[in-house]
Amino acid sequence: MVERRPLLTFVAHAVLIIGAAIVAFPIYITFVASTHSFQDIMQVPMPLLPGEHFLENYKQVLIGGTTTGSRAAVDRMLLNSLIMALVVPIGKMSISILSAFAIVYFRFPLRNFFFWMIFVTLMLPVEVRIIPTFQVIAGLGMLNTFAGLTLPLIASATATFLFRQFFMTIPDELAEAARMDGAGPMRFFWDVAVPLSKTSMAALFVIQFIYGWNQYLWPLLITTDESMYTAVIGIKRMIVGGDAANEWNLIMATAMLAMLPPALVVLLMQKWFVKGLVETEK
Protein backbone atom coordinates (compact mmCIF):
# COMPACT_ATOMS: atom_id res chain seq x y z
CA MET A 1 0.00 0.00 0.00
CA VAL A 2 1.41 3.34 -1.07
CA GLU A 3 -0.55 5.50 1.34
CA ARG A 4 -3.44 5.25 3.75
CA ARG A 5 -6.74 6.31 2.29
CA PRO A 6 -9.53 4.96 4.46
CA LEU A 7 -12.24 6.14 2.08
CA LEU A 8 -10.68 4.36 -0.88
CA THR A 9 -10.26 1.16 1.10
CA PHE A 10 -13.90 1.38 2.05
CA VAL A 11 -14.89 1.84 -1.62
CA ALA A 12 -12.69 -1.11 -2.58
CA HIS A 13 -14.44 -3.36 -0.08
CA ALA A 14 -17.85 -2.10 -1.19
CA VAL A 15 -17.11 -2.83 -4.87
CA LEU A 16 -15.74 -6.26 -4.03
CA ILE A 17 -18.69 -7.16 -1.86
CA ILE A 18 -21.17 -6.11 -4.54
CA GLY A 19 -19.14 -7.93 -7.22
CA ALA A 20 -18.83 -11.09 -5.15
CA ALA A 21 -22.54 -10.98 -4.31
CA ILE A 22 -23.54 -10.72 -7.98
CA VAL A 23 -21.14 -13.51 -8.95
CA ALA A 24 -22.36 -15.76 -6.13
CA PHE A 25 -26.07 -14.97 -6.63
CA PRO A 26 -26.83 -17.56 -9.37
CA ILE A 27 -25.05 -20.26 -7.39
CA TYR A 28 -26.98 -19.40 -4.24
CA ILE A 29 -30.29 -19.42 -6.14
CA THR A 30 -29.38 -22.77 -7.64
CA PHE A 31 -28.72 -24.21 -4.22
CA VAL A 32 -31.96 -22.79 -2.78
CA ALA A 33 -33.98 -24.10 -5.73
CA SER A 34 -32.48 -27.56 -5.29
CA THR A 35 -33.85 -27.79 -1.74
CA HIS A 36 -37.52 -27.09 -2.46
CA SER A 37 -40.42 -29.08 -3.79
CA PHE A 38 -41.71 -28.48 -7.31
CA GLN A 39 -44.77 -26.57 -6.01
CA ASP A 40 -42.64 -24.19 -3.92
CA ILE A 41 -40.38 -23.40 -6.85
CA MET A 42 -43.34 -22.56 -9.07
CA GLN A 43 -44.43 -19.76 -6.72
CA VAL A 44 -43.69 -16.22 -7.84
CA PRO A 45 -41.46 -15.07 -6.29
CA MET A 46 -39.68 -18.29 -5.39
CA PRO A 47 -38.49 -18.73 -1.79
CA LEU A 48 -35.10 -17.20 -1.05
CA LEU A 49 -34.15 -19.43 1.85
CA PRO A 50 -33.28 -23.13 1.64
CA GLY A 51 -36.20 -25.53 2.02
CA GLU A 52 -36.62 -29.03 3.43
CA HIS A 53 -36.49 -31.19 0.35
CA PHE A 54 -32.72 -31.32 0.02
CA LEU A 55 -32.25 -35.06 0.53
CA GLU A 56 -35.39 -35.98 -1.39
CA ASN A 57 -34.39 -34.02 -4.52
CA TYR A 58 -30.80 -35.21 -4.62
CA LYS A 59 -31.85 -38.81 -4.03
CA GLN A 60 -34.42 -38.53 -6.82
CA VAL A 61 -31.97 -37.26 -9.46
CA LEU A 62 -29.17 -39.62 -8.43
CA ILE A 63 -31.40 -42.64 -8.83
CA GLY A 64 -34.00 -41.72 -11.40
CA GLY A 65 -33.40 -38.35 -13.07
CA THR A 66 -36.46 -36.18 -13.62
CA THR A 67 -39.98 -37.36 -14.34
CA THR A 68 -40.93 -34.98 -17.16
CA GLY A 69 -37.57 -34.81 -18.94
CA SER A 70 -34.75 -37.33 -19.17
CA ARG A 71 -35.14 -40.20 -16.71
CA ALA A 72 -31.49 -41.18 -16.90
CA ALA A 73 -29.96 -41.51 -13.44
CA VAL A 74 -27.44 -38.85 -12.54
CA ASP A 75 -25.04 -41.11 -10.59
CA ARG A 76 -24.09 -42.80 -13.86
CA MET A 77 -23.58 -39.39 -15.49
CA LEU A 78 -21.30 -38.23 -12.70
CA LEU A 79 -19.24 -41.37 -13.18
CA ASN A 80 -19.01 -40.71 -16.93
CA SER A 81 -17.98 -37.11 -16.29
CA LEU A 82 -15.35 -38.26 -13.83
CA ILE A 83 -13.92 -40.77 -16.29
CA MET A 84 -13.74 -38.06 -18.93
CA ALA A 85 -12.22 -35.54 -16.53
CA LEU A 86 -9.50 -38.04 -15.58
CA VAL A 87 -8.76 -39.63 -18.97
CA VAL A 88 -8.40 -36.32 -20.81
CA PRO A 89 -5.70 -34.81 -18.58
CA ILE A 90 -3.85 -38.07 -17.98
CA GLY A 91 -3.92 -39.04 -21.67
CA LYS A 92 -2.90 -35.58 -22.76
CA MET A 93 -0.04 -35.36 -20.30
CA SER A 94 1.27 -38.86 -21.07
CA ILE A 95 1.57 -38.36 -24.81
CA SER A 96 2.70 -34.75 -24.45
CA ILE A 97 5.54 -35.28 -22.02
CA LEU A 98 6.99 -37.96 -24.31
CA SER A 99 6.81 -35.85 -27.44
CA ALA A 100 8.10 -32.73 -25.67
CA PHE A 101 11.04 -34.76 -24.39
CA ALA A 102 11.81 -36.00 -27.90
CA ILE A 103 11.63 -32.48 -29.34
CA VAL A 104 13.81 -30.88 -26.68
CA TYR A 105 16.43 -33.58 -26.03
CA PHE A 106 17.04 -35.03 -29.49
CA ARG A 107 18.20 -33.77 -32.87
CA PHE A 108 16.71 -35.79 -35.70
CA PRO A 109 15.51 -35.34 -39.27
CA LEU A 110 12.02 -33.79 -39.62
CA ARG A 111 12.13 -32.54 -36.01
CA ASN A 112 10.88 -29.10 -36.97
CA PHE A 113 8.23 -30.54 -39.24
CA PHE A 114 6.79 -32.67 -36.43
CA PHE A 115 6.99 -29.73 -34.07
CA TRP A 116 4.86 -27.60 -36.39
CA MET A 117 2.45 -30.45 -36.99
CA ILE A 118 1.71 -30.51 -33.27
CA PHE A 119 1.83 -26.73 -33.03
CA VAL A 120 -1.00 -26.07 -35.51
CA THR A 121 -3.48 -28.09 -33.46
CA LEU A 122 -3.40 -25.21 -30.97
CA MET A 123 -5.20 -23.10 -33.51
CA LEU A 124 -8.35 -25.08 -34.17
CA PRO A 125 -10.70 -25.97 -31.33
CA VAL A 126 -12.94 -29.02 -31.68
CA GLU A 127 -15.92 -26.70 -32.23
CA VAL A 128 -14.62 -25.72 -35.67
CA ARG A 129 -14.33 -29.23 -37.07
CA ILE A 130 -17.25 -30.99 -35.41
CA ILE A 131 -18.87 -32.67 -38.38
CA PRO A 132 -15.81 -34.27 -39.99
CA THR A 133 -14.50 -35.32 -36.56
CA PHE A 134 -17.88 -36.86 -35.85
CA GLN A 135 -17.68 -38.80 -39.11
CA VAL A 136 -14.18 -40.04 -38.32
CA ILE A 137 -15.37 -41.28 -34.91
CA ALA A 138 -18.44 -42.87 -36.47
CA GLY A 139 -16.26 -44.53 -39.13
CA LEU A 140 -14.04 -46.00 -36.41
CA GLY A 141 -17.13 -47.33 -34.59
CA MET A 142 -16.40 -45.17 -31.56
CA LEU A 143 -19.81 -43.54 -31.06
CA ASN A 144 -21.02 -43.96 -27.47
CA THR A 145 -17.60 -45.09 -26.25
CA PHE A 146 -15.14 -43.48 -23.89
CA ALA A 147 -12.46 -43.64 -26.58
CA GLY A 148 -14.67 -41.57 -28.88
CA LEU A 149 -15.43 -39.15 -26.08
CA THR A 150 -11.86 -38.50 -25.06
CA LEU A 151 -9.43 -39.10 -27.95
CA PRO A 152 -10.37 -36.04 -30.08
CA LEU A 153 -9.95 -33.85 -27.00
CA ILE A 154 -6.54 -35.33 -26.27
CA ALA A 155 -5.30 -34.26 -29.71
CA SER A 156 -4.13 -30.82 -28.66
CA ALA A 157 -0.77 -29.22 -28.13
CA THR A 158 -1.26 -27.13 -24.98
CA ALA A 159 0.40 -29.70 -22.73
CA THR A 160 3.20 -30.34 -25.22
CA PHE A 161 4.02 -26.66 -25.14
CA LEU A 162 4.00 -26.43 -21.39
CA PHE A 163 6.36 -29.40 -21.05
CA ARG A 164 8.61 -28.13 -23.81
CA GLN A 165 8.81 -24.77 -22.08
CA PHE A 166 9.60 -26.48 -18.81
CA PHE A 167 12.26 -28.82 -20.22
CA MET A 168 14.05 -25.81 -21.70
CA THR A 169 14.54 -24.48 -18.16
CA ILE A 170 16.17 -27.69 -16.86
CA PRO A 171 19.90 -26.85 -16.56
CA ASP A 172 22.06 -28.53 -19.21
CA GLU A 173 24.44 -29.61 -16.46
CA LEU A 174 21.91 -32.17 -15.26
CA ALA A 175 21.73 -33.88 -18.64
CA GLU A 176 25.50 -33.67 -18.94
CA ALA A 177 26.04 -35.21 -15.51
CA ALA A 178 23.54 -37.96 -16.28
CA ARG A 179 25.28 -38.75 -19.52
CA MET A 180 28.69 -38.82 -17.88
CA ASP A 181 27.39 -41.29 -15.33
CA GLY A 182 26.28 -43.49 -18.18
CA ALA A 183 22.52 -42.87 -17.99
CA GLY A 184 20.65 -43.32 -21.25
CA PRO A 185 17.92 -40.93 -22.39
CA MET A 186 15.06 -42.93 -20.87
CA ARG A 187 16.88 -43.23 -17.55
CA PHE A 188 17.31 -39.44 -17.58
CA PHE A 189 13.63 -39.06 -18.50
CA TRP A 190 12.33 -41.19 -15.61
CA ASP A 191 14.83 -40.15 -12.95
CA VAL A 192 15.30 -36.46 -13.72
CA ALA A 193 12.83 -34.96 -16.20
CA VAL A 194 9.62 -36.53 -14.84
CA PRO A 195 10.27 -35.83 -11.13
CA LEU A 196 11.21 -32.24 -11.93
CA SER A 197 7.99 -31.72 -13.93
CA LYS A 198 5.69 -32.62 -11.05
CA THR A 199 4.70 -29.02 -10.37
CA SER A 200 3.81 -28.41 -14.02
CA MET A 201 1.87 -31.66 -14.06
CA ALA A 202 -0.22 -30.69 -11.03
CA ALA A 203 -1.03 -27.31 -12.53
CA LEU A 204 -1.90 -28.83 -15.90
CA PHE A 205 -4.01 -31.52 -14.28
CA VAL A 206 -6.26 -28.99 -12.54
CA ILE A 207 -6.91 -27.03 -15.74
CA GLN A 208 -7.47 -30.12 -17.86
CA PHE A 209 -9.67 -31.80 -15.27
CA ILE A 210 -12.05 -28.84 -15.45
CA TYR A 211 -11.78 -28.80 -19.23
CA GLY A 212 -12.66 -32.50 -19.44
CA TRP A 213 -15.48 -32.32 -16.91
CA ASN A 214 -17.12 -29.30 -18.55
CA GLN A 215 -17.07 -30.53 -22.15
CA TYR A 216 -20.40 -29.98 -23.85
CA LEU A 217 -20.56 -29.90 -27.65
CA TRP A 218 -18.52 -33.03 -28.20
CA PRO A 219 -20.40 -35.34 -25.80
CA LEU A 220 -23.65 -33.84 -27.08
CA LEU A 221 -22.81 -35.08 -30.58
CA ILE A 222 -21.46 -38.52 -29.93
CA THR A 223 -23.47 -39.77 -26.95
CA THR A 224 -26.92 -40.87 -28.01
CA ASP A 225 -27.11 -43.63 -25.44
CA GLU A 226 -28.37 -42.52 -22.01
CA SER A 227 -25.77 -44.60 -20.23
CA MET A 228 -23.02 -42.48 -21.84
CA TYR A 229 -24.40 -39.04 -20.92
CA THR A 230 -22.12 -36.80 -18.92
CA ALA A 231 -23.57 -34.65 -16.12
CA VAL A 232 -23.56 -31.47 -18.23
CA ILE A 233 -25.41 -33.22 -21.06
CA GLY A 234 -27.83 -34.73 -18.54
CA ILE A 235 -28.91 -31.27 -17.37
CA LYS A 236 -29.59 -30.20 -20.92
CA ARG A 237 -31.69 -33.34 -21.54
CA MET A 238 -33.82 -32.59 -18.48
CA ILE A 239 -35.00 -29.30 -19.96
CA VAL A 240 -37.95 -30.14 -22.12
CA GLY A 241 -39.97 -27.04 -22.74
CA GLY A 242 -41.35 -23.84 -21.24
CA ASP A 243 -40.80 -22.61 -17.72
CA ALA A 244 -43.51 -24.61 -15.99
CA ALA A 245 -42.84 -27.88 -17.81
CA ASN A 246 -39.40 -28.27 -16.27
CA GLU A 247 -38.82 -29.70 -12.82
CA TRP A 248 -36.46 -26.90 -11.88
CA ASN A 249 -35.85 -28.20 -8.38
CA LEU A 250 -34.45 -31.46 -9.81
CA ILE A 251 -32.57 -29.70 -12.63
CA MET A 252 -30.95 -27.39 -10.10
CA ALA A 253 -30.00 -30.32 -7.86
CA THR A 254 -28.30 -31.89 -10.88
CA ALA A 255 -26.61 -28.58 -11.67
CA MET A 256 -25.22 -28.44 -8.13
CA LEU A 257 -23.90 -31.99 -8.47
CA ALA A 258 -22.40 -31.16 -11.88
CA MET A 259 -20.53 -28.11 -10.68
CA LEU A 260 -19.37 -29.36 -7.31
CA PRO A 261 -16.42 -31.57 -8.36
CA PRO A 262 -14.70 -28.98 -10.61
CA ALA A 263 -15.41 -26.25 -8.04
CA LEU A 264 -13.83 -28.36 -5.30
CA VAL A 265 -10.80 -28.96 -7.49
CA VAL A 266 -10.46 -25.22 -8.12
CA LEU A 267 -10.93 -24.23 -4.49
CA LEU A 268 -8.78 -26.94 -2.91
CA MET A 269 -6.01 -26.67 -5.47
CA GLN A 270 -6.22 -22.90 -5.88
CA LYS A 271 -2.46 -22.46 -5.95
CA TRP A 272 -1.96 -25.01 -8.75
CA PHE A 273 -4.99 -23.74 -10.56
CA VAL A 274 -3.71 -20.16 -10.80
CA LYS A 275 -0.27 -21.38 -11.79
CA GLY A 276 -1.76 -23.67 -14.44
CA LEU A 277 -3.88 -20.89 -15.90
CA VAL A 278 -1.11 -18.35 -16.12
CA GLU A 279 1.37 -20.83 -17.56
CA THR A 280 -0.73 -22.59 -20.17
CA GLU A 281 -2.36 -19.29 -21.09
CA LYS A 282 -5.36 -21.13 -22.42
Next chain:
Amino acid sequence: MEKRVVFRSAWLPYVLLAPQLAITVVFFFWPASQAVWYSFQLQDAFGLSSQFVGFENFRALFRDPHYLQSFKTTAVFSIAVSASGIVISLLLATMADRVVRGALAYKTVLIWPYAVAAAVAGVLWAFIFAPSIGIVTYLLKGFGIDWNWIIKGDQAMLLIIIASVWKQISYNFLFFLAGLQSIPKSLLEAAAIDGAGPARRFWTIVIPLLSPVTFFLLVVNIVYAFFETFGVVDATTQGGPAQATQILVYKVYHDGVKSADIGGSSAQSVILMIIVIALTAVQFRFIERKVQY
Protein backbone atom coordinates in the same frame (compact mmCIF):
# COMPACT_ATOMS: atom_id res chain seq x y z
CA MET B 1 16.11 -21.60 -27.92
CA GLU B 2 17.95 -24.90 -28.31
CA LYS B 3 19.52 -27.32 -25.87
CA ARG B 4 23.30 -27.63 -25.95
CA VAL B 5 23.32 -31.11 -24.48
CA VAL B 6 21.29 -33.68 -26.38
CA PHE B 7 20.99 -37.44 -26.48
CA ARG B 8 21.70 -39.49 -29.56
CA SER B 9 19.46 -42.20 -30.92
CA ALA B 10 18.35 -43.02 -34.43
CA TRP B 11 14.94 -44.39 -33.49
CA LEU B 12 14.00 -43.32 -29.95
CA PRO B 13 12.73 -39.80 -30.73
CA TYR B 14 10.33 -41.20 -33.34
CA VAL B 15 8.97 -43.75 -30.87
CA LEU B 16 8.45 -40.99 -28.28
CA LEU B 17 6.65 -38.81 -30.79
CA ALA B 18 4.54 -41.61 -32.29
CA PRO B 19 1.56 -41.58 -29.87
CA GLN B 20 0.96 -37.85 -30.13
CA LEU B 21 1.49 -37.80 -33.90
CA ALA B 22 -0.89 -40.72 -34.40
CA ILE B 23 -3.66 -39.04 -32.41
CA THR B 24 -3.02 -35.70 -34.08
CA VAL B 25 -3.21 -37.17 -37.58
CA VAL B 26 -6.33 -39.29 -36.98
CA PHE B 27 -8.33 -36.83 -34.90
CA PHE B 28 -7.03 -33.53 -36.17
CA PHE B 29 -5.50 -33.53 -39.67
CA TRP B 30 -7.86 -36.05 -41.16
CA PRO B 31 -11.07 -34.28 -39.99
CA ALA B 32 -9.68 -30.82 -40.73
CA SER B 33 -8.81 -31.80 -44.29
CA GLN B 34 -12.21 -33.48 -44.65
CA ALA B 35 -13.84 -30.19 -43.65
CA VAL B 36 -11.95 -28.37 -46.39
CA TRP B 37 -12.82 -31.12 -48.90
CA TYR B 38 -16.55 -31.15 -48.02
CA SER B 39 -16.68 -27.39 -48.32
CA PHE B 40 -16.12 -27.78 -52.07
CA GLN B 41 -18.74 -30.53 -52.43
CA LEU B 42 -22.46 -30.52 -52.91
CA GLN B 43 -24.27 -33.53 -51.46
CA ASP B 44 -27.67 -34.73 -52.54
CA ALA B 45 -30.53 -34.86 -50.07
CA PHE B 46 -29.86 -38.47 -49.08
CA GLY B 47 -26.11 -38.10 -48.73
CA LEU B 48 -25.58 -40.84 -51.31
CA SER B 49 -23.64 -38.91 -53.90
CA SER B 50 -21.75 -35.68 -54.03
CA GLN B 51 -20.17 -33.58 -56.69
CA PHE B 52 -17.40 -31.05 -56.80
CA VAL B 53 -18.81 -27.52 -56.96
CA GLY B 54 -15.75 -25.35 -56.34
CA PHE B 55 -16.47 -22.23 -54.36
CA GLU B 56 -20.24 -22.55 -54.81
CA ASN B 57 -20.87 -23.30 -51.11
CA PHE B 58 -18.93 -20.20 -50.10
CA ARG B 59 -20.71 -18.06 -52.68
CA ALA B 60 -24.06 -19.34 -51.45
CA LEU B 61 -23.08 -18.50 -47.87
CA PHE B 62 -22.23 -14.91 -48.63
CA ARG B 63 -25.49 -14.52 -50.52
CA ASP B 64 -27.42 -15.93 -47.56
CA PRO B 65 -28.81 -13.06 -45.47
CA HIS B 66 -29.05 -15.40 -42.44
CA TYR B 67 -25.33 -16.07 -42.60
CA LEU B 68 -24.44 -12.40 -42.92
CA GLN B 69 -26.79 -11.67 -40.03
CA SER B 70 -25.04 -14.37 -37.99
CA PHE B 71 -21.73 -12.58 -38.62
CA LYS B 72 -23.21 -9.37 -37.30
CA THR B 73 -24.71 -11.17 -34.28
CA THR B 74 -21.34 -12.76 -33.50
CA ALA B 75 -19.58 -9.40 -33.78
CA VAL B 76 -22.03 -7.70 -31.40
CA PHE B 77 -21.91 -10.64 -29.02
CA SER B 78 -18.11 -11.05 -28.90
CA ILE B 79 -17.45 -7.31 -28.56
CA ALA B 80 -20.01 -7.02 -25.75
CA VAL B 81 -18.65 -10.11 -23.95
CA SER B 82 -14.98 -9.12 -24.26
CA ALA B 83 -15.41 -5.44 -23.44
CA SER B 84 -17.70 -5.82 -20.44
CA GLY B 85 -15.80 -8.85 -19.17
CA ILE B 86 -12.49 -6.99 -19.29
CA VAL B 87 -13.81 -3.77 -17.73
CA ILE B 88 -15.61 -5.54 -14.86
CA SER B 89 -12.65 -7.83 -14.14
CA LEU B 90 -10.18 -4.94 -14.20
CA LEU B 91 -12.31 -3.03 -11.74
CA LEU B 92 -12.57 -6.02 -9.39
CA ALA B 93 -8.88 -6.88 -9.70
CA THR B 94 -7.81 -3.29 -8.98
CA MET B 95 -9.94 -3.29 -5.86
CA ALA B 96 -8.78 -6.75 -4.80
CA ASP B 97 -5.17 -5.64 -5.25
CA ARG B 98 -5.84 -2.80 -2.79
CA VAL B 99 -7.49 -4.65 0.07
CA VAL B 100 -5.56 -6.76 2.53
CA ARG B 101 -8.28 -8.04 4.80
CA GLY B 102 -10.59 -10.65 3.28
CA ALA B 103 -8.62 -10.82 0.02
CA LEU B 104 -8.65 -14.62 -0.03
CA ALA B 105 -12.40 -14.77 0.56
CA TYR B 106 -13.15 -12.37 -2.31
CA LYS B 107 -10.78 -14.26 -4.59
CA THR B 108 -12.38 -17.60 -3.72
CA VAL B 109 -15.87 -16.37 -4.60
CA LEU B 110 -14.73 -14.66 -7.78
CA ILE B 111 -12.91 -17.67 -9.24
CA TRP B 112 -15.76 -20.11 -8.60
CA PRO B 113 -17.56 -19.51 -11.95
CA TYR B 114 -14.49 -20.77 -13.83
CA ALA B 115 -15.39 -24.24 -12.61
CA VAL B 116 -18.94 -24.03 -13.99
CA ALA B 117 -19.55 -25.50 -17.45
CA ALA B 118 -20.76 -23.02 -20.08
CA ALA B 119 -23.98 -24.98 -20.57
CA VAL B 120 -24.64 -25.05 -16.82
CA ALA B 121 -23.95 -21.31 -16.58
CA GLY B 122 -26.56 -20.85 -19.31
CA VAL B 123 -29.11 -22.96 -17.42
CA LEU B 124 -28.53 -21.05 -14.16
CA TRP B 125 -29.07 -17.66 -15.75
CA ALA B 126 -31.99 -18.90 -17.83
CA PHE B 127 -33.65 -20.01 -14.61
CA ILE B 128 -33.03 -16.70 -12.84
CA PHE B 129 -34.37 -14.82 -15.85
CA ALA B 130 -37.15 -17.30 -16.69
CA PRO B 131 -40.12 -15.34 -18.10
CA SER B 132 -42.78 -16.65 -15.72
CA ILE B 133 -40.99 -17.89 -12.60
CA GLY B 134 -37.56 -16.21 -12.65
CA ILE B 135 -36.59 -14.28 -9.55
CA VAL B 136 -34.98 -11.42 -11.50
CA THR B 137 -37.95 -11.31 -13.87
CA TYR B 138 -40.09 -10.75 -10.81
CA LEU B 139 -37.85 -7.91 -9.60
CA LEU B 140 -37.80 -6.34 -13.06
CA LYS B 141 -41.57 -6.41 -13.14
CA GLY B 142 -41.48 -4.28 -10.02
CA PHE B 143 -39.57 -1.68 -12.05
CA GLY B 144 -42.14 -1.95 -14.84
CA ILE B 145 -39.87 -3.90 -17.20
CA ASP B 146 -41.53 -6.68 -19.14
CA TRP B 147 -38.88 -9.37 -19.40
CA ASN B 148 -39.34 -12.30 -21.78
CA TRP B 149 -36.22 -13.47 -23.57
CA ILE B 150 -38.11 -16.31 -25.22
CA ILE B 151 -39.86 -13.91 -27.56
CA LYS B 152 -37.68 -10.77 -27.45
CA GLY B 153 -34.45 -10.98 -29.42
CA ASP B 154 -32.52 -8.19 -27.70
CA GLN B 155 -33.31 -9.61 -24.26
CA ALA B 156 -32.21 -13.08 -25.39
CA MET B 157 -28.93 -11.53 -26.56
CA LEU B 158 -28.51 -9.77 -23.21
CA LEU B 159 -29.11 -13.05 -21.40
CA ILE B 160 -26.37 -14.95 -23.24
CA ILE B 161 -23.99 -11.99 -22.83
CA ILE B 162 -24.59 -11.92 -19.05
CA ALA B 163 -24.14 -15.68 -18.71
CA SER B 164 -20.97 -15.66 -20.85
CA VAL B 165 -19.40 -12.68 -19.06
CA TRP B 166 -20.22 -14.18 -15.67
CA LYS B 167 -18.32 -17.33 -16.57
CA GLN B 168 -15.31 -15.50 -17.99
CA ILE B 169 -14.83 -12.94 -15.17
CA SER B 170 -12.76 -15.41 -13.10
CA TYR B 171 -10.22 -15.91 -15.86
CA ASN B 172 -9.78 -12.20 -16.59
CA PHE B 173 -9.70 -11.38 -12.90
CA LEU B 174 -6.86 -13.79 -12.17
CA PHE B 175 -4.76 -12.49 -15.05
CA PHE B 176 -5.33 -8.85 -14.11
CA LEU B 177 -4.53 -9.58 -10.48
CA ALA B 178 -1.28 -11.31 -11.46
CA GLY B 179 -0.49 -8.34 -13.74
CA LEU B 180 -1.21 -5.80 -11.01
CA GLN B 181 0.92 -7.63 -8.49
CA SER B 182 3.88 -7.66 -10.86
CA ILE B 183 3.90 -3.85 -11.17
CA PRO B 184 6.93 -2.61 -9.17
CA LYS B 185 5.75 -0.85 -6.01
CA SER B 186 8.65 1.61 -6.31
CA LEU B 187 7.07 3.13 -9.44
CA LEU B 188 3.80 3.79 -7.63
CA GLU B 189 5.58 5.14 -4.57
CA ALA B 190 7.73 7.48 -6.63
CA ALA B 191 4.59 8.82 -8.32
CA ALA B 192 2.88 9.24 -4.94
CA ILE B 193 5.84 11.22 -3.59
CA ASP B 194 5.63 13.45 -6.67
CA GLY B 195 2.03 14.15 -5.68
CA ALA B 196 0.06 11.91 -8.05
CA GLY B 197 -3.21 10.72 -6.50
CA PRO B 198 -4.64 7.21 -6.87
CA ALA B 199 -6.64 8.06 -10.02
CA ARG B 200 -3.69 9.71 -11.72
CA ARG B 201 -1.43 6.75 -10.84
CA PHE B 202 -4.01 4.34 -12.19
CA TRP B 203 -4.27 6.04 -15.57
CA THR B 204 -0.62 6.93 -16.11
CA ILE B 205 1.16 3.93 -14.57
CA VAL B 206 -1.13 0.98 -14.01
CA ILE B 207 -3.09 1.09 -17.27
CA PRO B 208 -0.03 1.39 -19.56
CA LEU B 209 1.81 -1.38 -17.70
CA LEU B 210 -1.24 -3.63 -17.90
CA SER B 211 -1.66 -3.14 -21.63
CA PRO B 212 0.14 -6.39 -22.61
CA VAL B 213 -2.14 -8.40 -20.28
CA THR B 214 -5.19 -6.52 -21.53
CA PHE B 215 -4.34 -7.21 -25.13
CA PHE B 216 -3.73 -10.87 -24.43
CA LEU B 217 -7.06 -11.09 -22.61
CA LEU B 218 -8.82 -9.33 -25.46
CA VAL B 219 -7.73 -12.02 -27.93
CA VAL B 220 -8.53 -14.83 -25.48
CA ASN B 221 -11.96 -13.34 -24.77
CA ILE B 222 -12.81 -12.98 -28.43
CA VAL B 223 -11.84 -16.61 -29.06
CA TYR B 224 -13.91 -17.57 -26.00
CA ALA B 225 -16.94 -15.62 -27.25
CA PHE B 226 -16.59 -17.19 -30.70
CA PHE B 227 -16.35 -20.83 -29.66
CA GLU B 228 -16.65 -21.73 -26.03
CA THR B 229 -19.98 -19.99 -25.58
CA PHE B 230 -21.66 -22.69 -27.66
CA GLY B 231 -22.87 -24.34 -24.46
CA VAL B 232 -24.43 -21.11 -23.20
CA VAL B 233 -26.39 -20.62 -26.43
CA ASP B 234 -27.47 -24.22 -26.80
CA ALA B 235 -28.65 -24.50 -23.20
CA THR B 236 -30.67 -21.26 -23.34
CA THR B 237 -31.84 -19.63 -26.55
CA GLN B 238 -30.72 -22.21 -29.15
CA GLY B 239 -30.06 -19.35 -31.53
CA GLY B 240 -33.58 -17.92 -31.23
CA PRO B 241 -35.87 -16.10 -31.15
CA ALA B 242 -35.86 -15.64 -34.92
CA GLN B 243 -32.07 -16.24 -35.04
CA ALA B 244 -31.38 -13.22 -32.85
CA THR B 245 -28.69 -15.11 -30.95
CA GLN B 246 -27.42 -17.42 -33.67
CA ILE B 247 -23.66 -16.96 -33.40
CA LEU B 248 -21.39 -18.48 -36.08
CA VAL B 249 -20.36 -21.59 -34.18
CA TYR B 250 -23.97 -22.34 -33.34
CA LYS B 251 -24.91 -22.02 -37.01
CA VAL B 252 -22.19 -24.51 -37.99
CA TYR B 253 -23.75 -26.98 -35.55
CA HIS B 254 -27.31 -26.15 -36.53
CA ASP B 255 -26.76 -26.41 -40.30
CA GLY B 256 -24.48 -29.44 -40.11
CA VAL B 257 -26.20 -31.54 -37.44
CA LYS B 258 -29.82 -30.42 -37.42
CA SER B 259 -30.29 -29.59 -41.12
CA ALA B 260 -27.65 -32.05 -42.41
CA ASP B 261 -26.27 -29.50 -44.88
CA ILE B 262 -22.73 -30.94 -44.87
CA GLY B 263 -21.33 -28.75 -47.64
CA GLY B 264 -22.66 -25.47 -46.27
CA SER B 265 -21.68 -26.32 -42.70
CA SER B 266 -18.17 -27.35 -43.78
CA ALA B 267 -17.74 -24.11 -45.71
CA GLN B 268 -18.70 -22.26 -42.52
CA SER B 269 -16.15 -24.37 -40.59
CA VAL B 270 -13.45 -23.38 -43.06
CA ILE B 271 -14.32 -19.68 -42.65
CA LEU B 272 -14.18 -20.08 -38.86
CA MET B 273 -10.80 -21.81 -39.14
CA ILE B 274 -9.48 -18.83 -41.09
CA ILE B 275 -10.78 -16.46 -38.40
CA VAL B 276 -9.12 -18.46 -35.59
CA ILE B 277 -5.83 -18.69 -37.47
CA ALA B 278 -5.88 -14.92 -37.98
CA LEU B 279 -6.60 -14.33 -34.29
CA THR B 280 -3.87 -16.74 -33.24
CA ALA B 281 -1.38 -15.09 -35.59
CA VAL B 282 -2.19 -11.70 -34.03
CA GLN B 283 -1.73 -13.20 -30.58
CA PHE B 284 1.65 -14.76 -31.38
CA ARG B 285 3.00 -11.63 -32.99
CA PHE B 286 2.05 -9.81 -29.85
CA ILE B 287 3.71 -12.40 -27.60
CA GLU B 288 6.93 -12.10 -29.60
CA ARG B 289 6.87 -8.38 -29.04
CA LYS B 290 6.22 -8.87 -25.34
CA VAL B 291 9.37 -10.98 -25.09
CA GLN B 292 11.49 -8.11 -26.45
CA TYR B 293 9.72 -5.68 -24.15
